Amino acid sequence: MNSGRSAESSVSASFRDPDGRVIVSGDRVFRFVYPRGQESLSRFLNSELFSALSDSGEVIGTRHADKDVGREIADRHSIKGFASVLEHDAVPFASFAYEWCPEMLASAARLTLKLAESAAESQWGLKDATPYNILFRGTRPVFIDLLSFEEREPLDPVWKPNAQFIRTFLLPLQLAKYIRLPFRPFFLLGRDGIEPETAYEVSGWFARWLTPLRTTATLPALLSKKSEDGSIYNPRTSKSPEQAAFVFARILRGLRKKLDSASPQAQRGSVWSGYMDQNLSVEPGYVDQKKDLVREFVASHSPRTVLDIGCNTGEFSKIAARSGSRTVSIDTDEVVIDELFRSADNESLDILPLVIDISRPSPAVGWMNSENPSFIARAAGRFEAVLMLAVVHHLLVTERIPLEEVVDLIASIDTRALLIEWVSPDDPMFRTIARGRDELHRDLTEDVFREAFEHRFRTRKRTPLVRETRVMYEFVKK
Template structure:
């Protein structure tokens, strides 16, 4: 398992230490892997294999290069005291930085399934080259936009030609298949399991969640019920189950392994299945309260601001099904789109995949974003930590009333957070408490928001932003383009424009 972080940092950071034969570090804006010499032949065999060449040509493999002796010594000198191996017994590989790393607990079920299928693609590609994967976890995958990318290059190893066993089988079931199955049958999000345990969920845990009927369904019996029953009969003192069992020929072993991969693909498909619950927001584009002309004005306003500020990287917060994300991506902008609703995020990922748009959709609630997790809370940085210094612009359209009325976030804090995320531009929508949707979210507590008005909205913004222009897009709705002010702690100079009323 390892992650390639796209965020710069001044100190060395151990992004991965779980592989006993290698460690991953982030050094400033570089990502380096220190590997023990004993595994270098296997790593070189993988990186030079036809499988790796195909993955690389398709954009599905992190790019890597070996550092020469002088470069390696320089890197190791900075890592003094942090590397678990002697300097004379290691080599150093540098990897490309993935623009915005995301983690499995931020993916909708469709992205988890795509990562699972991609893992099986890699395993099958390696099969004919005498290689295999020694682990199979979603944490070995990052997404570059909509596309999964394999980053754990040190997990490829030489395979015994006559061995028909795929050792990561149980791990694949725990981290891919069972979280998807639990989601389909119970409605519990895969993130519930993957955020709390990097090794997924055990069959016993799923078994307890299922009704008797579901325990005996064909899709669950072989991967949940039967393993639970057999575990009760297992003799823990019997060590023979861990002994390597060889077949008569290499071709027979490959046949068995291909059968295993086909069965796992079928398990993934069955576990994913139709969604248990639909979302009330999935048809937002048809059911929103904007007039046709008002929504078109909002679209033009947002796209003109993005173009004017020459935005290259955008965070669309509260993206819903991604109308504005798609528009930005078609302008050539790299987009990270977040929403708390897995169904709308999944819908956007499907569209981005079909149209090959540079959009990374994630299930993230901006009011309660992903915290840092892993060992010492340092393996997987928080969502906001990854955002720092990444985005030229942030969209907050049809979002502020949710933050204010549902989450109880003050206006000042909304603008403070926006200023921490964007380098240049904020496009934000003011929604008055008299708005139909605002009142619906307030649930009769209108008196709590009596002090919310445009004057207060603009005053709160003024602490961090200059208003460039605004436009009314509905009786109770206005969109604003705001330029981030320059602070003492931020030396980035931004362009400022005079206020223009639309």
């Protein structure tokens, strides 16, 4: 678990939990546990359930922290009255649901249900079901909130986070699948997903009544006024533990069935989903040359971490990951990120694919803009190498971002090596996206491009590409 920042700080939503608080100090993560949560958490940490889930990597590895270190951090953050201090394993790069593709949200949902099922077998349960309880190591989700586990009453047939699971997992996935509505803006606007009433309002007649939204959005929205007295939240008990277990298991099976039907389709198309295949079919030598240059770049610098900006389906990210680099790959297109997530997961590559527009990266959000740090803040100092292949001209032309600002962005990440593709204004793709505004870019030459980067970097290598209007540059930090 890691905020992605090197400085010491309090992290995502930790202050919302009355049972504890999380502090990130450098690359170490500490959880301060208050007395009200101590007894239950101690029993969970000593249980066979925790051992099994921790060993499998599904729940974050945790141990008791050094007492002196804990007291020192507590003093710096004025944390009083804590009963114990735990240290969690670090997750290399934190990401949030507003940066995930549908495949990632579905993967996090499957883990949540699996943990609820496994916990129930040992008379444990989950207090809540939210994407904010989960981070990703590459394509593998890991549950990070140990204080979410609580002991279940044997006669309790209800899964308390049922409605929250629907709001934060099912409805976002269903809207993405059935009406092609991206869910990420909803998570930027609020923590708790999508209300059934909202899902009902944004759906058309067909989606409301002839898809699974009928039971998760339409009927709950139409019946919501009949339950305004709060009676639906009154505790309920079964006649026997066996009956409670049967009802509970049936609830989870129903949610899993809905989740399976809401999982994204593998063959969706988008504007950029066929980009790499098109290049391979039209100009295979161009793609092969770029792959060779990426291999040489990675072999030369041996970066432990790589950021691939504008990754598309991740062919170059995979080269870095296969060479042993932990890779974060970002693109604006959720369809290509979905495809990369599936292929990286199938190959067990250490790639974290995220839906991020580098021209509008994720901002700092939450209470006082301090709960979830911005993407740029998380990226600073985290990547030893950066790839920017066939992307800068989109920033210059489509987004109208000055070249000097692009250079400053890469410098702010504090990388030591950069592989970047220069695309001439005479390039067919450049002219296509310029849409007749060629005059705006008449002063953009290769010399101007190189000199702009040489203010912050040193040119190590220049390689003309098979496509004559393009050149690959390798820069290193001065």
